Amino acid sequence: MTSSVVQGRARLIALVTATVVVSAVALAMMIFYAPTDRVQGVVQRIFYFHVPMAWVAYLAFFVVLVCSVGYLWRRDLRWDAMARASAEIGVLFTTLVLITGSLWAKPIWNTWWTWDARLTSTLVLWFIYVAYLMLRAYTPDLERAARFSAVLGIVGFIDVPIIHFSVEWWRTLHPEPVVVRPDPQAPPEMLVTLAVSLVAMTLVYATFLVLRTALERTRDENREREQRRALEEASYA
Amino acid sequence: MQDSNTNSGQGLRTADGADPSVLVFGRQVYAVLAKDLLLEVRTKDALTAMLVFSLLALVTFNFALDLRPEVMSAVGPGVLWVALVFGSTLGLARTFAAERDHGTLEGLLMAPLDRSALYLAKLLANLIIISAAATVSVPAFAVLFDVAVDIPAVLGTLLLGAVGVAAVGTLFSAMASHTRAREVMLPILLFPILVPILIGVVQATGLALGSPTARDMPWLSLLVAFDGIYVAVGALVFDFVLQE
Amino acid sequence: MTERPSSCIIQPPLLVATGIVRRFGRTLALRGVSLNIMPCECVALLGPNGAGKTTLVRVLATALQPSAGALTIGGVDALRDAARARPLVGAVGHETHLYQDLTARENLRFYGRLYGVRGLEDRVSTVLKESDIAAVADRPVRTLSRGMQQRVALGRAILHEPMLLLLDEPETGLDDTAQRRLARMLEDWTDRGRAVVLTSHRLEWTRRLADRAIVLREGQIVAHIDRSDLEPDIVAAAYSGALSSAG
Numbered sequence: 009m010t011s012s013v014v015q016g017r018a019r020l021i022a023l024v025t026a027t028v029v030v031s032a033v034a035l036a037m038m039i040f041y042a043p044t045d046r047v048q049g050v051v052q053r054i055f056y057f058h059v060p061m062a063w064v065a066y067l068a069f070f071v072v073l074v075c076s077v078g079y080l081w082r083r084d085l086r087w088d089a090m091a092r093a094s095a096e097i098g099v100l101f102t103t104l105v106l107i108t109g110s111l112w113a114k115p116i117w118n119t120w121w122t123w124d125a126r127l128t129s130t131l132v133l134w135f136i137y138v139a140y141l142m143l144r145a146y147t148p149d150l151e152r153a154a155r156f157s158a159v160l161g162i163v164g165f166i167d168v169p170i171i172h173f174s175v176e177w178w179r180t181l182h183p184e185p186v187v188v189r190p191d192p193q194a195p196p197e198m199l200v201t202l203a204v205s206l207v208a209m210t211l212v213y214a215t216f217l218v219l220r221t222a223l224e225r226t227r228d229e230n231r232e233r234e235q236r237r238a239l240e241e242a243s244y245a
Numbered sequence: 246m247q248d249s250n251t252n253s254g255q256g257l258r259t260a261d262g263a264d265p266s267v268l269v270f271g272r273q274v275y276a277v278l279a280k281d282l283l284l285e286v287r288t289k290d291a292l293t294a295m296l297v298f299s300l301l302a303l304v305t306f307n308f309a310l311d312l313r314p315e316v317m318s319a320v321g322p323g324v325l326w327v328a329l330v331f332g333s334t335l336g337l338a339r340t341f342a343a344e345r346d347h348g349t350l351e352g353l354l355m356a357p358l359d360r361s362a363l364y365l366a367k368l369l370a371n372l373i374i375i376s377a378a379a380t381v382s383v384p385a386f387a388v389l390f391d392v393a394v395d396i397p398a399v400l401g402t403l404l405l406g407a408v409g410v411a412a413v414g415t416l417f418s419a420m421a422s423h424t425r426a427r428e429v430m431l432p433i434l435l436f437p438i439l440v441p442i443l444i445g446v447v448q449a450t451g452l453a454l455g456s457p458t459a460r461d462m463p464w465l466s467l468l469v470a471f472d473g474i475y476v477a478v479g480a481l482v483f484d485f486v487l488q489e
Numbered sequence: 490m491t492e493r494p495s496s497c498i499i500q501p502p503l504l505v506a507t508g509i510v511r512r513f514g515r516t517l518a519l520r521g522v523s524l525n526i527m528p529c530e531c532v533a534l535l536g537p538n539g540a541g542k543t544t545l546v547r548v549l550a551t552a553l554q555p556s557a558g559a560l561t562i563g564g565v566d567a568l569r570d571a572a573r574a575r576p577l578v579g580a581v582g583h584e585t586h587l588y589q590d591l592t593a594r595e596n597l598r599f600y601g602r603l604y605g606v607r608g609l610e611d612r613v614s615t616v617l618k619e620s621d622i623a624a625v626a627d628r629p630v631r632t633l634s635r636g637m638q639q640r641v642a643l644g645r646a647i648l649h650e651p652m653l654l655l656l657d658e659p660e661t662g663l664d665d666t667a668q669r670r671l672a673r674m675l676e677d678w679t680d681r682g683r684a685v686v687l688t689s690h691r692l693e694w695t696r697r698l699a700d701r702a703i704v705l706r707e708g709q710i711v712a713h714i715d716r717s718d719l720e721p722d723i724v725a726a727a728y729s730g731a732l733s734s735a736g
Contacts, residue, residue: 080485135437142433146424149513156420159482160434163416166478167438170471174441177462178448269605276602280588280595287590348584352645355552355586356603357575489553 020218027211034201034208042201051115056201058108060209061101062130068098068213069137069165076161079154085228088154091161093220095140097213102134125176132171136164150231270362277358277366285374290343291336295378298335302328303386317392319458322450325386326443329403330410332382333375334432337414340367341422354487364415364483368476371411372404379403398453405468406446412475413438419486441471500528501564503653503684504549509558511544511708518544519555520708526653531675531685533695535714536705537728542688543583545705546657549686550580563652576604579646580655585638586645589631593622593641596630597648604649612648620644621670635662643671647678654678656687660694672698692724704728 038056045052075091078084109127110120121127140160147153285291306312306324344350353363379400387394414435421431445468451459504526511519519541526532534542547553548560551571560567567574587596594613601609617623620640630638639662646654654675660668675685675698689695695702696719704712704727712727 132437132440139433146430159485170441174444178444280599284590348582348586349588351552352586355550355580357572358603
């Protein structure tokens with residue numbers, strides 16, 4: 009028991025250290041190593057945040073899916089705690105993706121927002137997982153909230169590709185700004201920086217997830233302890 | 246109608262007296278569906294709410310969007326569908342809320358009733374009520390906005406969309422009935438998930454109305470595919486929503 | 490125990506519940522309840538408000554999944570194979586489980602279809618007659634008095650001839666005549682080799698019916714009391730927790 013706690017703490021310290029170091033390296037590379045884009049200028053550097061955050065958002069919602077299946081299968085609130093944590097982080101990162109995208113779009117596309125397929129499906133995705141968090145908040149019973157949100161976590165993720173394709177079919181005929189794709193001609197420094205940023209952001213996600221899940225677990229355990237104490241007091245009264 | 250139907254089931258039993266499970270499933274779907282429709286015929290709760298709301302939405306859109314005939318082929322499909330779906334959520338919300346009133350849901354859960362049969366029956370009941378509302382609001386739409394509508398074609402398209410709405414709506418209605426502010430929760434859960442259906446129906450209806458902006462895709466086939474996915478997923482996860 | 494047909498004694502238990510635990514979010518409603526119900530017996534669940542009586546009845550009726558524990562009804566694992574166990578049980582909870590806008594007959598007919606009752610129309614008519622509600626059978630349940638509704642609810646529970654009848658405070662809303670009628674019906678029921686579990690607040694009523702009582706307190710069984718000991722002071726002692734788990 010004690011050794012596993014110590015081990016867990018050592019692993020957490022290693023994770024946090026790795027996150028801080030890699031993030032610092034990524035940040036330095038974005039500023040000093042990656043060249044300034046000839047066409048877009050310095051604004052292009054926001055992509056070292058934007059792309060990794062989009063990746064993390066999808067990863068987070070995939071983790072929600074896995075934990076939802078895990079919860080419905082095992083009925084163990086530990087699965088649910090991780091689903092809760094990952095959904096929150098996912099919504100946070102999706103919000104940041106939408107904001108950084110807008111910040112980039114204003115100078116480059118000359119508009120904050122456009123109903124492009126990718127933007128639209130990301131926005132719908134954001135709504136699905138905001139609904140997920142609302143469903144949790146509005147369902148008073150913890151076990152029921154866990155069950156319902158697990159169902160939504162599964163249905164929502166299955167819906168992601170359907171939404172993506174339908175929005176794409178809907179918009180393909182309309183003139184739309186070209187979404188910047190990784191250009192094979194891009195300088196290798198840019199691609200290396202992007203790769204390091206991806207690793208850094210994934211580590212940030214992992215750290216958040218571990219800490220938030222632990223917090224949720226502690227909360228659940230306190231609740232259970234309170235419950236037991238209340239019952240014991242009642243039976244001796 | 247009731248009496249003749251109860252007896253018809255008797256002739257189908259197998260020799261050893263045990264019912265084949267397909268028959269049991271069918272009988273259960275029929276029982277719940279017939280009960281729900283009988284209740285609806287008697288109270289008209291859901292249908293009235295849907296109809297009045299849909300028509301009111303059409304009238305409101307008229308003022309809000311200044312719907313002149315020349316824009317109708319482009320805007321009309323969206324107006325019609327949004328009016329119908331917003332109205333539908335009122336009826337969908339009642340699917341399970343009504344079952345909680347006198348503990349009837351518990352009565353269903355204590356019975357040897359297959360959960361998928363319950364889901365399917367509720368889905369069909371919702372689909373039939375939405376269709377009934379649509380058969381009134383589509384002609385009303387044609388008359389109010391003076392649009393030359395091929396009513397059967399538009400109605401058919403809307404019904405394909407209604408299958409998806411009923412599939413997801415039935416599932417979420419069971420969850421929303423347990424939440425605080427359940428009237429708020431249902432549309433918030435429903436609308437993002439249903440974006441593909443919305444796109445499919447509006448585009449397909451646009452093609453039927455000769456809209457210049459509708460994209461030429463096999464939307465009807467896509468709608469059938471979406472419906473299939475939603476119904477299958479709904480039937481699979483419904484049991485988890487009900488497990489108390 | 491009162492005298493029973495000898496066939497009742499050798500039968501295996503109708504219901505076996507082992508270590509039933511049920512959590513409701515923050516609270517533990519049942520904390521490891523184990524009990525057996527034999528054919529031919531009528532068991533009363535007693536206990537103060539919030540003791541877990543209703544939760545226990547709902548678990549036994551398979552309306553509620555226990556968080557832990559095992560439940561066997563008529564030899565069938567009621568948690569794994571609920572579809573086969575459910576026809577063996579009939580239950581009336583706090584609520585009537587009746588559709589207010591359907592008539593009594595329509596309600597019975599609907600539930601009868603769910604349970605796959607054979608010869609449904611005849612069976613419905615019989616139950617309506619036996620429950621003395623044939624006269625109002627074709628009026629919407631909404632228009633019936635509480636006592637009448639309770640009778641329809643009971644008719645609904647026995648429609649499929651279950652082996653075990655679970656009643657949560659069945660005397661609610663019934664006048665004296667109706668209570669006596671219910672008592673007679675339950676006696677007749679147990680004489681035919683079936684079992685009844687009922688919860689009640691009222692000791693007098695319980696004494697008349699039950700072969701034994703189980704006292705619940707804070708989600709646990711605190712006492713088993715035989716019919717001969719069903720006296721107010723003993724029950725009161727059990728309620729307050731002063732009585733240890735003795736017979």
